[in-house]
Amino acid sequence: MADLLGDDHTERMTTPSPEVVHLMRRLGDALGQATRPTSLSAELTRAVAAVRSLFSAAACSCALVDPDGETLRFVAADGAGAQAIVGVTLPVSRGIAGWAVMSGQSLVVADVREDPRWARDIGEATEYVPETILATPLLDETGEVVGVVEVLDPQRRGEHSGFDLDVLGVVAAQLATLVRLCSVYDGLGSSLVSALARSEDPQQFTQALDELSRPDETDASLSSLANTFHQLAQTGPEGARLAARVLEEVAAYTTARR
Amino acid sequence: MSEPAWSGAFAPSQLETVDALPLPLPPREWALGSATGRGVKVAVIDSGIDGDHPRVNGVAGSVALEADPDSPTGHRVVEGSHEDFVGHGTACAGIIRMLAPEAEIYSVRVLGRNLKGKGALFFAGIRWALDAGMQVVNMSLSSSSDQWFGPLHEIVDEAYFRSTMLVCAVNNVPGPTYPSQYSSVLSVAARQSDDPFALAYNPRPPVEFGASGIDVDVAWTQGKSITATGNSFATPHVAGIVTLLLSKHPGLTPFQVKAVLQAISDNAR
Numbered sequence: 001m002a003d004l005l006g007d008d009h010t011e012r013m014t015t016p017s018p019e020v021v022h023l024m025r026r027l028g029d030a031l032g033q034a035t036r037p038t039s040l041s042a043e044l045t046r047a048v049a050a051v052r053s054l055f056s057a058a059a060c061s062c063a064l065v066d067p068d069g070e071t072l073r074f075v076a077a078d079g080a081g082a083q084a085i086v087g088v089t090l091p092v093s094r095g096i097a098g099w100a101v102m103s104g105q106s107l108v109v110a111d112v113r114e115d116p117r118w119a120r121d122i123g124e125a126t127e128y129v130p131e132t133i134l135a136t137p138l139l140d141e142t143g144e145v146v147g148v149v150e151v152l153d154p155q156r157r158g159e160h161s162g163f164d165l166d167v168l169g170v171v172a173a174q175l176a177t178l179v180r181l182c183s184v185y186d187g188l189g190s191s192l193v194s195a196l197a198r199s200e201d202p203q204q205f206t207q208a209l210d211e212l213s214r215p216d217e218t219d220a221s222l223s224s225l226a227n228t229f230h231q232l233a234q235t236g237p238e239g240a241r242l243a244a245r246v247l248e249e250v251a252a253y254t255t256a257r258r
Numbered sequence: 259m260s261e262p263a264w265s266g267a268f269a270p271s272q273l274e275t276v277d278a279l280p281l282p283l284p285p286r287e288w289a290l291g292s293a294t295g296r297g298v299k300v301a302v303i304d305s306g307i308d309g310d311h312p313r314v315n316g317v318a319g320s321v322a323l324e325a326d327p328d329s330p331t332g333h334r335v336v337e338g339s340h341e342d343f344v345g346h347g348t349a350c351a352g353i354i355r356m357l358a359p360e361a362e363i364y365s366v367r368v369l370g371r372n373l374k375g376k377g378a379l380f381f382a383g384i385r386w387a388l389d390a391g392m393q394v395v396n397m398s399l400s401s402s403s404d405q406w407f408g409p410l411h412e413i414v415d416e417a418y419f420r421s422t423m424l425v426c427a428v429n430n431v432p433g434p435t436y437p438s439q440y441s442s443v444l445s446v447a448a449r450q451s452d453d454p455f456a457l458a459y460n461p462r463p464p465v466e467f468g469a470s471g472i473d474v475d476v477a478w479t480q481g482k483s484i485t486a487t488g489n490s491f492a493t494p495h496v497a498g499i500v501t502l503l504l505s506k507h508p509g510l511t512p513f514q515v516k517a518v519l520q521a522i523s524d525n526a527r
Contacts, residue, residue, distance in 0.1 A: 070372060093344070093371040102344075102373040104431040105262060105488045116345060116482045143402075143433040 032188030040182040044076035044175065048149070051171055052078045055154035055164070058130060061085055063097050064138075064147040064179065072097055072148070080152070081126030088122060095119035097148045100135040104145050106165040109133045128152070136168040138176035146179050148172075261448070261472065262430040262489045267460045268449035268468030276461050278526035279517050286455070286522045290499065293506035295358025300394040300501050301387040302354070302494070303380070304347030305373060306340050307365035313352035313477040318362035321386060323379040333382050343371045345478035349486065350398050350494040352477030357454060357498025358505070364392065369399065377406040384413050388422055393504055396497040398427040398490035400435035410437045418442035421511050423500050427493040428465045439464040444500065444516065448472050448492040455499060459523040467519060469495035 044062050052060035059079030063072045066089075074088045092098045096109055099117045109115045110132055112123070123129050130152035138147035149172050157164055266272060282288040299318070309317040319337075326334040342348045342365075351363050368383040369375040380401060387395045395417070401410065414437045417424050426438040428447050438445045441463070448471025449458055458468040471492025478484045500515055510518070520526055 069374075091372065093373070098372075103488055103490070104429070107487060108485075110485070114482070115484055116478050116480045117484065137431075139431055143429070143431040145431070 028188040029186065032185040035185070038178075038182070040179065041075055043178055045078065047171065047175055047178075048076050049078040051149065051151060051168070054156070054167070055134075055151050056156040057151045058153040059128060060149070060151050062138075062147060062149045062175065065092065065101060065145060072101060081128035084126040088125075090119060090122055095122060096133045096135050097150055100137045100148045100150075101145045104137050104139070104143070106134075106136040106169060108165065109135075134164055134168055136165060136172040138172050138179060140176055140180055146176060149175060262428075262487065263432045264428045264447035264465045264489065265449060265468070265472070267462060267465060268447060268458045273458055273468075273525045274461055275525050275527050276459050276520060276523070278459075278521035278523070281518065281521045285518075285526075289518050289522050290455070290502045290506065293358075293502040295354075295361030295498070295501045295505050297360075297362075297508070298358070298394060298501045298505045299362045299364065299390075299392045300354055300358070300396065300497060301364045301366050301383075301390070301392040302347055302350050302396045303366040303368055303383040303387065304342075304350055304396070304398060305344040305369040306342035306347045306367040307351040307363070308342045308345075308348045308477075308479065308481075309339065309365070311348050311352065311477045311481055313483070314348060314355055314363070315359075316363075317351070317365050320365040320367070322367040323382045323386065325376060325379065331382070332378055335382075335386065340365070340367055342479060343367075343369065344373050345484075346373060346398065346490060349476035349478060349484075349491060350396050350497075353454070353474075353491065353494035354396065354498040354501065357495065358501040361394075361498075361501045361505075364390070375399070377401050377403050381406065381409055381413065384410075384417070384424075388413070388417055388420060392422060394423045394425065394497055394501050396425050396494050397437075398488075398493045400426060400429055400438045402429065402433060402435045407436055411440060414440050414442050418512050421509075423497075423504070423512060423515055425493055425497040425500060427489040430488050430490070442512065444496060444512075444519070446471075446493040446496045447489050448487065454495055457496070457499065457519055457523045458525050459520045466516070467496050467523075468492065469499075471495070 048060040048062050057079065059077060059081055061074055061077035063074040066073055070092060071089050072092050074085045077085045090098065092101045096117055100107060112118050112130055112133055132153050134151040134154060136149055137145045138149065140146050149168060151168060154164065307314060307317050307320065320339050322336040322340050324334050324336055325332065347365060354361060354363060366383045366386055368379040380399065414424060424437065424443040426443045426445050428438040428445055429435040437443050444467060445465045446467050446469055447465045449468035450472045451470040454470050456470060460466055460468060469492040471489060472487045473485055474491050475483055476486050476491055503515060503518060504510060
């Protein structure tokens, strides 16, 4: 039995320092956020407006599961109570939306007020209490639930609730893909380093991964900067040129002051 | 997709006719007729059971498995009545009660308020059920963690050799979960049916049995009822039927029980 690569190969390998790994991650994340093709919240808002129109519904909303897995956050809504519901958080253990997330199961609730799963306080705070709710979970490629889309009081219905939920399920699958795409872009650096860690001897990257998981204020500011440039870039070529010019000037000024 | 994962196998257009062992005619009457579930202990490993719910009509006992870092096992066993955190366990118990009115139903709470639980508590719940001499265990929950593949496989085999019937829901979303996909358990998915006693056998496992679980009326919290869909609610239908079978024919082994369930399935000949 021969190890054809042998020691020669091992000697040529270079283990990056934790600092380099951390820098790779930050630059990767910033690059991803700056270049991702769309704004998640804007895209979701457009989608829920379209779904609301499709069902002639009073409202439609989308909530995503926070990274802690315990909280649902409404990120987009259209129609009655939309302004009140966006930004609202609730535990995944509560509400019709929470049930869809917990069970991974689509559902129709025909009489919301009578259903003990309904989060009365949240519903009433939006100043619109529906009679009927359709809810479908957003599943990622591994079957993990990443969010939920809800339709309130749909007026245009199929022959049976199964058809309505099938239609909503198709939309949910697209939205889940969008969420995953944005998540990949936002965490491009993290994904890159994680992939490297998985493909090599885990011992070599233990330190780097420790660094990767450590909260860092710089990450937040870099992320914020990336988002700002993303917004500027969306205004067109002139905006992009201005962004680049400002960045170059700031970099030159900062370097000179060191 | 409005139906739970794995339910597609039980759609009328997909379901094949199966050759079953011959039972005395009519098979369902031979298997279940006049049985009430009397003398059979049934554990419901879930989010707790509201024993006061009129559709549950009391439980024979309750135990909660809770994480405890100070314990050598990492958990503690809390005996005594408890609330149902979600309503999910009450729904399962209500279905079992409807089918097997005289069964002794025990609540084994391992899930939290978000309907999630730790694998270690799930494992401990199964351990408790075996040690307490339960004959039927309803598990409308499963683990997708590879870490628990081995330990769950081992304890489920132990249950099989003890002739403890583990009735397990497959997950509502695609992907393998344990122990529902082991051959030693009775795995269940939901199918459309108004008959709570109706079963279907899938000749293309891993999921073997289909039972009513789509748009079913079930007990929930606050003494209320809801209409719900999920493999979770098909599973207690099978658990209830197994309870009836064991009360009428004590001493059956898991492979005998599976053979009888297959023989009384709608698609058996």
